[in-house]
Protein backbone atom coordinates (compact mmCIF):
# COMPACT_ATOMS: atom_id res chain seq x y z
CA UNK A 599 0.00 0.00 0.00
CA UNK A 600 1.38 3.36 -0.97
CA UNK A 601 1.89 5.93 1.71
CA UNK A 602 1.97 9.54 0.73
CA UNK A 603 3.36 11.70 3.47
CA UNK A 604 3.29 14.87 1.42
CA UNK A 605 -0.45 14.62 1.89
CA UNK A 606 0.08 15.06 5.60
CA UNK A 607 0.65 18.73 5.12
CA UNK A 608 -2.23 19.36 2.81
CA UNK A 609 -5.40 18.31 4.52
CA UNK A 610 -7.70 21.16 5.53
CA UNK A 611 -8.79 21.39 9.14
CA UNK A 612 -12.40 20.68 8.13
CA UNK A 613 -11.35 17.59 6.21
CA UNK A 614 -9.45 16.48 9.27
CA UNK A 615 -12.53 16.98 11.46
CA UNK A 616 -14.62 14.87 9.12
CA UNK A 617 -11.99 12.16 8.89
CA UNK A 618 -11.74 12.02 12.66
CA UNK A 619 -15.53 11.90 12.90
CA UNK A 620 -15.56 8.84 10.63
CA UNK A 621 -12.92 7.22 12.80
CA UNK A 622 -14.89 7.89 15.96
CA UNK A 623 -18.12 6.70 14.39
CA UNK A 624 -16.39 3.48 13.29
CA UNK A 625 -15.97 2.45 16.89
CA UNK A 626 -19.56 1.32 17.01
CA UNK A 627 -20.78 1.46 13.42
CA UNK A 628 -19.67 -0.81 10.65
CA UNK A 629 -20.80 1.88 8.25
CA UNK A 630 -20.93 5.37 9.70
CA UNK A 631 -24.10 7.19 8.61
CA UNK A 632 -23.62 10.64 7.16
CA UNK A 633 -25.89 12.11 9.82
CA UNK A 634 -23.56 10.83 12.53
CA UNK A 635 -20.53 12.27 10.74
CA UNK A 636 -22.32 15.62 10.63
CA UNK A 637 -23.16 15.36 14.31
CA UNK A 638 -19.66 14.38 15.49
CA UNK A 639 -17.83 16.85 13.29
CA UNK A 640 -20.07 19.72 14.29
CA UNK A 641 -19.95 21.05 10.73
CA UNK A 642 -22.83 22.01 8.47
CA UNK A 643 -24.59 19.35 6.50
CA UNK A 644 -23.79 20.75 3.06
CA UNK A 645 -20.16 21.22 3.98
CA UNK A 646 -19.80 17.66 5.18
CA UNK A 647 -21.29 16.38 1.96
CA UNK A 648 -18.50 17.94 -0.03
CA UNK A 649 -15.79 16.98 2.42
CA UNK A 650 -16.69 13.28 2.46
CA UNK A 651 -16.51 13.40 -1.31
CA UNK A 652 -12.98 14.75 -1.32
CA UNK A 653 -11.82 12.34 1.40
CA UNK A 654 -13.28 9.42 -0.51
CA UNK A 655 -11.48 10.55 -3.66
CA UNK A 656 -8.22 10.36 -1.76
CA UNK A 657 -9.15 6.90 -0.47
CA UNK A 658 -9.04 7.95 3.15
CA UNK A 659 -12.63 6.85 3.58
CA UNK A 660 -14.87 4.79 1.36
CA UNK A 661 -18.52 5.11 0.63
CA UNK A 662 -20.57 2.08 1.51
CA UNK A 663 -24.04 1.43 0.29
CA UNK A 664 -25.83 -0.96 2.50
CA UNK A 665 -29.42 -2.01 2.68
CA UNK A 666 -30.36 0.12 5.65
CA UNK A 667 -28.49 3.32 5.05
CA UNK A 668 -25.58 4.79 3.15
CA UNK A 669 -22.52 5.89 4.94
CA UNK A 670 -18.74 5.83 5.09
CA UNK A 671 -16.01 3.71 6.45
CA UNK A 672 -12.46 4.58 7.39
CA UNK A 673 -9.98 2.80 5.10
CA UNK A 674 -6.55 1.50 6.04
CA UNK A 675 -5.23 4.50 4.14
CA UNK A 676 -7.30 6.82 6.32
CA UNK A 677 -6.13 5.15 9.48
CA UNK A 678 -2.49 5.29 8.28
CA UNK A 679 -3.00 8.93 7.52
CA UNK A 680 -4.31 9.74 10.98
CA UNK A 681 -1.47 7.88 12.66
CA UNK A 682 1.22 9.48 10.52
CA UNK A 683 -0.29 12.88 10.96
CA UNK A 684 -0.17 12.48 14.73
CA UNK A 685 3.51 11.54 14.54
CA UNK A 686 4.23 14.33 12.15
CA UNK A 687 2.61 16.81 14.54
CA UNK A 688 4.85 15.52 17.29
CA UNK A 689 7.77 15.91 14.93
CA UNK A 690 8.87 12.31 15.26
CA UNK A 691 8.04 11.54 11.62
CA UNK A 692 9.00 13.91 8.87
CA UNK A 693 8.92 12.11 5.55
CA UNK A 694 8.17 8.70 4.13
CA UNK A 695 10.53 6.62 2.02
CA UNK A 696 10.42 3.10 0.69
CA UNK A 697 8.64 0.04 1.84
CA UNK A 698 11.16 -2.54 3.06
CA UNK A 699 8.91 -5.24 4.33
CA UNK A 700 5.50 -6.63 3.87
CA UNK A 701 4.32 -9.27 6.27
CA UNK A 702 0.99 -10.93 6.54
CA UNK A 703 0.15 -8.61 9.37
CA UNK A 704 2.33 -5.56 8.93
CA UNK A 705 3.92 -3.17 6.45
CA UNK A 706 7.38 -1.76 7.12
CA UNK A 707 8.71 1.51 5.70
CA UNK A 708 11.93 3.39 5.98
CA UNK A 709 11.00 6.96 6.88
CA UNK A 710 12.90 9.96 8.20
CA UNK A 711 12.78 12.15 11.26
CA UNK A 712 13.08 15.94 11.22
CA UNK A 713 16.87 15.76 10.98
CA UNK A 714 16.70 13.42 8.01
CA UNK A 715 17.81 10.33 9.93
CA UNK A 716 16.43 7.07 8.63
CA UNK A 717 13.99 5.40 10.98
CA UNK A 718 11.47 2.59 10.61
CA UNK A 719 7.69 2.86 10.52
CA UNK A 720 5.79 -0.35 11.20
CA UNK A 721 2.08 -0.36 10.39
CA UNK A 722 0.16 -3.21 11.91
CA UNK A 723 -2.39 -4.85 9.63
CA UNK A 724 -4.32 -7.25 11.75
CA UNK A 725 -7.54 -8.21 10.13
CA UNK A 726 -6.19 -8.70 6.64
CA UNK A 727 -7.27 -12.21 7.30
CA UNK A 728 -10.98 -12.58 7.78
CA UNK A 729 -12.71 -12.20 11.07
CA UNK A 730 -15.23 -14.95 10.57
CA UNK A 731 -13.85 -17.32 13.16
CA UNK A 732 -13.58 -14.67 15.79
CA UNK A 733 -17.03 -13.36 15.23
CA UNK A 734 -18.44 -16.78 15.64
CA UNK A 735 -16.40 -17.69 18.63
CA UNK A 736 -16.01 -14.61 20.73
CA UNK A 737 -18.13 -11.84 21.88
CA UNK A 738 -15.50 -9.77 23.60
CA UNK A 739 -15.41 -7.25 20.81
CA UNK A 740 -18.97 -6.35 21.65
CA UNK A 741 -19.95 -3.26 19.75
CA UNK A 742 -16.43 -2.94 18.54
CA UNK A 743 -16.81 -5.89 16.21
CA UNK A 744 -17.26 -3.63 13.22
CA UNK A 745 -14.01 -1.80 13.84
CA UNK A 746 -12.06 -4.82 14.94
CA UNK A 747 -9.30 -4.54 12.36
CA UNK A 748 -8.57 -1.06 13.61
CA UNK A 749 -8.84 -2.04 17.21
CA UNK A 750 -6.73 -5.18 16.98
CA UNK A 751 -4.07 -3.45 14.89
CA UNK A 752 -3.88 -0.71 17.49
CA UNK A 753 -3.58 -3.23 20.32
CA UNK A 754 -0.75 -4.97 18.49
CA UNK A 755 1.11 -1.67 18.06
CA UNK A 756 0.56 -0.67 21.68
CA UNK A 757 1.76 -4.00 22.92
CA UNK A 758 4.79 -4.06 20.66
CA UNK A 759 5.76 -0.55 21.70
CA UNK A 760 5.31 -1.23 25.41
CA UNK A 761 7.53 -4.31 25.23
CA UNK A 762 10.14 -2.72 23.02
CA UNK A 763 10.40 0.22 25.37
CA UNK A 764 10.92 -1.85 28.46
CA UNK A 765 13.32 -4.22 26.73
CA UNK A 766 15.34 -1.34 25.35
CA UNK A 767 15.49 0.34 28.75
CA UNK A 768 16.90 -2.87 30.15
CA UNK A 769 19.60 -3.16 27.52
CA UNK A 770 18.16 -5.98 25.49
CA UNK A 771 19.34 -6.04 21.86
CA UNK A 772 16.20 -4.54 20.33
CA UNK A 773 15.65 -1.42 18.19
CA UNK A 774 15.14 1.81 20.11
CA UNK A 775 11.44 2.63 20.07
CA UNK A 776 10.67 6.22 19.10
CA UNK A 777 6.93 6.79 18.95
CA UNK A 778 3.59 5.04 18.71
CA UNK A 779 0.28 6.22 17.32
CA UNK A 780 -2.83 4.21 16.62
CA UNK A 781 -1.73 1.05 14.77
CA UNK A 782 1.81 2.19 14.05
CA UNK A 783 5.19 2.42 15.72
CA UNK A 784 8.35 4.27 14.89
CA UNK A 785 11.69 2.76 15.79
CA UNK A 786 15.37 2.93 15.13
CA UNK A 787 16.51 1.64 11.74
CA UNK A 788 18.87 -1.29 12.12
CA UNK A 789 21.43 -1.65 9.38
CA UNK A 790 21.21 -5.39 9.20
CA UNK A 791 20.19 -8.53 7.36
CA UNK A 792 17.56 -10.88 8.68
CA UNK A 793 19.30 -14.05 9.84
CA UNK A 794 17.20 -15.80 7.20
CA UNK A 795 19.39 -14.21 4.50
CA UNK A 796 22.69 -15.09 6.11
CA UNK A 797 24.26 -18.11 4.48
CA UNK A 798 27.54 -18.18 6.37
CA UNK A 799 28.87 -16.90 9.66
CA UNK A 800 32.46 -16.93 10.85
CA UNK A 801 31.60 -18.54 14.15
CA UNK A 802 28.20 -20.22 14.29
CA UNK A 803 28.82 -21.44 17.84
CA UNK A 804 29.30 -17.90 19.06
CA UNK A 805 26.15 -16.63 17.37
CA UNK A 806 24.22 -19.65 18.61
CA UNK A 807 25.15 -18.99 22.21
CA UNK A 808 24.45 -15.27 21.87
CA UNK A 809 20.96 -16.11 20.63
CA UNK A 810 20.35 -18.63 23.39
CA UNK A 811 21.61 -16.11 25.92
CA UNK A 812 18.97 -13.67 24.76
CA UNK A 813 16.27 -16.30 25.27
CA UNK A 814 17.61 -16.90 28.77
CA UNK A 815 17.80 -13.20 29.57
CA UNK A 816 14.24 -12.74 28.33
CA UNK A 817 13.01 -15.57 30.51
CA UNK A 818 14.96 -14.43 33.53
CA UNK A 819 13.20 -11.12 33.14
CA UNK A 820 9.85 -12.92 32.95
CA UNK A 821 9.39 -12.91 29.17
CA UNK A 822 9.25 -15.22 26.16
CA UNK A 823 9.53 -13.79 22.67
CA UNK A 824 7.12 -16.28 21.16
CA UNK A 825 8.24 -15.91 17.53
CA UNK A 826 11.99 -16.18 17.87
CA UNK A 827 13.11 -17.24 14.44
CA UNK A 828 15.41 -16.35 11.56
CA UNK A 829 12.97 -13.74 10.27
CA UNK A 830 12.79 -11.83 13.53
CA UNK A 831 16.49 -11.84 14.28
CA UNK A 832 18.54 -9.26 12.45
CA UNK A 833 22.30 -9.54 12.08
CA UNK A 834 24.00 -6.19 12.20
CA UNK A 835 25.83 -5.49 8.96
CA UNK A 836 28.96 -4.19 10.66
CA UNK A 837 29.19 -5.81 14.07
CA UNK A 838 27.53 -9.13 13.25
CA UNK A 839 25.60 -9.00 16.51
CA UNK A 840 22.00 -10.09 16.66
CA UNK A 841 19.10 -7.68 17.21
CA UNK A 842 15.65 -9.03 17.96
CA UNK A 843 12.46 -7.53 16.52
CA UNK A 844 8.71 -8.23 16.30
CA UNK A 845 7.06 -8.38 19.72
CA UNK A 846 3.26 -8.50 19.43
CA UNK A 847 3.15 -12.14 20.49
CA UNK A 848 5.42 -11.94 23.53
CA UNK A 849 4.16 -13.81 26.56
CA UNK A 850 4.98 -13.84 30.23
CA UNK A 851 6.83 -16.78 31.77
CA UNK A 852 3.76 -17.15 33.97
CA UNK A 853 1.55 -17.80 30.92
CA UNK A 854 -0.14 -21.19 31.09
CA UNK A 855 1.71 -22.37 27.97
CA UNK A 856 4.94 -20.59 28.79
CA UNK A 857 7.10 -23.68 28.65
CA UNK A 858 5.71 -24.64 25.28
CA UNK A 859 6.45 -21.19 23.84
CA UNK A 860 9.90 -21.18 25.40
CA UNK A 861 10.74 -24.58 23.94
CA UNK A 862 9.48 -23.58 20.54
CA UNK A 863 11.73 -20.49 20.53
CA UNK A 864 14.71 -22.62 21.51
CA UNK A 865 13.87 -25.24 18.89
CA UNK A 866 13.55 -22.67 16.12
CA UNK A 867 17.15 -21.66 16.69
CA UNK A 868 18.44 -25.20 17.02
CA UNK A 869 16.66 -26.29 13.86
CA UNK A 870 17.83 -23.29 11.89
CA UNK A 871 21.45 -23.72 12.94
CA UNK A 872 21.34 -27.38 12.07
CA UNK A 873 19.94 -26.75 8.63
CA UNK A 874 21.75 -23.62 7.68
CA UNK A 875 25.13 -23.90 9.37
CA UNK A 876 25.27 -27.63 10.10
CA UNK A 877 25.80 -26.66 13.69
CA UNK A 878 24.47 -28.60 16.63
CA UNK A 879 25.10 -28.29 20.31
CA UNK A 880 23.97 -30.30 23.29
CA UNK A 881 23.72 -27.05 25.18
CA UNK A 882 20.43 -25.28 25.09
CA UNK A 883 18.35 -23.61 27.76
CA UNK A 884 15.66 -25.44 29.75
CA UNK A 885 12.60 -23.59 30.85
CA UNK A 886 12.30 -24.76 34.44
CA UNK A 887 15.93 -24.27 35.26
CA UNK A 888 16.03 -20.85 33.66
CA UNK A 889 12.95 -19.64 35.45
CA UNK A 890 13.97 -21.15 38.77
CA UNK A 891 17.31 -19.44 38.66
CA UNK A 892 15.71 -16.11 37.98
CA UNK A 893 13.36 -16.60 40.92
CA UNK A 894 16.08 -15.32 43.18
CA UNK A 895 16.03 -11.61 42.86
CA UNK A 896 15.14 -11.44 39.17
CA UNK A 897 13.25 -8.44 37.87
CA UNK A 898 9.90 -8.94 36.21
CA UNK A 899 9.49 -7.10 32.93
CA UNK A 900 6.15 -8.77 32.29
CA UNK A 901 4.84 -7.09 35.42
CA UNK A 902 6.44 -3.81 34.43
CA UNK A 903 4.80 -3.83 31.02
CA UNK A 904 1.46 -4.34 32.66
CA UNK A 905 2.13 -1.46 35.00
CA UNK A 906 3.07 0.71 32.04
CA UNK A 907 -0.47 0.59 30.72
CA UNK A 908 -0.74 -2.40 28.42
CA UNK A 909 -2.92 -4.42 30.74
CA UNK A 910 -3.86 -8.03 31.14
CA UNK A 911 -7.23 -7.56 29.49
CA UNK A 912 -5.74 -6.09 26.32
CA UNK A 913 -3.09 -8.78 26.30
CA UNK A 914 -5.70 -11.51 26.52
CA UNK A 915 -7.83 -9.98 23.80
CA UNK A 916 -4.93 -9.74 21.40
CA UNK A 917 -3.83 -13.24 22.20
CA UNK A 918 -7.29 -14.65 21.58
CA UNK A 919 -7.48 -12.77 18.35
CA UNK A 920 -4.12 -14.09 17.19
CA UNK A 921 -5.06 -17.61 18.14
CA UNK A 922 -8.38 -17.37 16.31
CA UNK A 923 -6.67 -16.14 13.17
CA UNK A 924 -4.15 -18.96 13.28
CA UNK A 925 -6.96 -21.41 13.80
CA UNK A 926 -8.84 -19.97 10.87
CA UNK A 927 -5.76 -20.24 8.68
CA UNK A 928 -5.31 -23.85 9.63
CA UNK A 929 -8.94 -24.54 8.88
CA UNK A 930 -9.03 -22.81 5.55
CA UNK A 931 -5.80 -23.77 3.84
CA UNK A 932 -3.45 -26.67 3.75
CA UNK A 933 -0.22 -25.61 5.26
CA UNK A 934 2.19 -24.79 2.45
CA UNK A 935 5.80 -25.35 3.35
CA UNK A 936 7.70 -22.09 3.25
CA UNK A 937 11.05 -23.78 3.61
CA UNK A 938 10.97 -25.44 0.25
CA UNK A 939 14.66 -24.69 -0.34
CA UNK A 940 15.83 -26.19 2.90
CA UNK A 941 16.71 -29.82 2.65
CA UNK A 942 16.04 -31.31 5.99
CA UNK A 943 17.41 -34.63 7.04
CA UNK A 944 16.22 -34.45 10.59
CA UNK A 945 12.50 -33.97 10.35
CA UNK A 946 12.05 -35.90 13.57
CA UNK A 947 13.78 -33.25 15.56
CA UNK A 948 11.48 -30.48 14.46
CA UNK A 949 8.81 -29.23 16.74
CA UNK A 950 6.05 -29.92 14.30
CA UNK A 951 3.18 -28.56 16.30
CA UNK A 952 2.32 -25.02 15.45
CA UNK A 953 -0.14 -24.49 18.18
CA UNK A 954 0.09 -24.55 21.92
CA UNK A 955 -1.20 -27.70 23.53
CA UNK A 956 -4.67 -27.95 24.90
CA UNK A 957 -3.28 -30.52 27.25
CA UNK A 958 -0.28 -28.85 28.77
CA UNK A 959 0.83 -31.74 30.88
CA UNK A 960 0.82 -34.00 27.86
CA UNK A 961 2.88 -31.56 25.87
CA UNK A 962 5.48 -31.23 28.60
CA UNK A 963 5.73 -34.99 28.70
CA UNK A 964 6.18 -35.14 24.95
CA UNK A 965 8.90 -32.58 25.07
CA UNK A 966 10.74 -34.38 27.82
CA UNK A 967 10.44 -37.68 26.01
CA UNK A 968 11.73 -36.09 22.86
CA UNK A 969 14.87 -34.98 24.64
CA UNK A 970 15.35 -37.87 26.99
CA UNK A 971 18.82 -39.26 26.56
CA UNK A 972 19.82 -36.70 23.99
CA UNK A 973 21.66 -34.48 26.35
CA UNK A 974 24.87 -36.46 26.31
CA UNK A 975 25.15 -36.74 22.60
CA UNK A 976 27.37 -33.91 21.58
CA UNK A 977 27.28 -33.62 17.87
CA UNK A 978 28.70 -30.94 15.81
CA UNK A 979 27.90 -32.10 12.36
CA UNK A 980 30.01 -31.14 9.40
CA UNK A 981 33.20 -32.14 11.18
Ligand code: ADP
Pocket residue numbers: 698699700701702703704705706718720773785786787788789790792829830843844845
Ligand atom coordinates in the same frame (compact mmCIF):
# COMPACT_ATOMS: atom_id res chain seq x y z
P1 ADP B 1 6.13 -8.77 10.83
O1 ADP B 1 5.29 -8.66 12.05
O2 ADP B 1 5.38 -8.50 9.58
O3 ADP B 1 6.90 -10.05 10.77
P2 ADP B 1 8.65 -7.48 11.55
O4 ADP B 1 8.67 -6.52 12.69
O5 ADP B 1 9.18 -8.83 11.80
O6 ADP B 1 7.18 -7.54 10.95
O7 ADP B 1 9.43 -6.80 10.34
C1 ADP B 1 9.44 -7.37 9.03
C2 ADP B 1 10.77 -7.11 8.35
O8 ADP B 1 11.05 -5.71 8.25
C3 ADP B 1 11.96 -7.67 9.11
O9 ADP B 1 12.22 -9.01 8.78
C4 ADP B 1 13.09 -6.77 8.70
O10 ADP B 1 13.64 -7.17 7.47
C5 ADP B 1 12.41 -5.43 8.51
N1 ADP B 1 12.53 -4.61 9.73
C6 ADP B 1 11.63 -4.52 10.74
N2 ADP B 1 12.03 -3.68 11.70
C7 ADP B 1 13.23 -3.21 11.30
C8 ADP B 1 14.18 -2.28 11.87
N3 ADP B 1 13.95 -1.65 13.03
N4 ADP B 1 15.31 -2.02 11.17
C9 ADP B 1 15.55 -2.63 9.99
N5 ADP B 1 14.70 -3.51 9.41
C10 ADP B 1 13.55 -3.80 10.04
Ligand code: MG
Pocket residue numbers: 701829830844
Ligand atom coordinates in the same frame (compact mmCIF):
# COMPACT_ATOMS: atom_id res chain seq x y z
MG1 MG C 1 8.45 -10.73 11.80
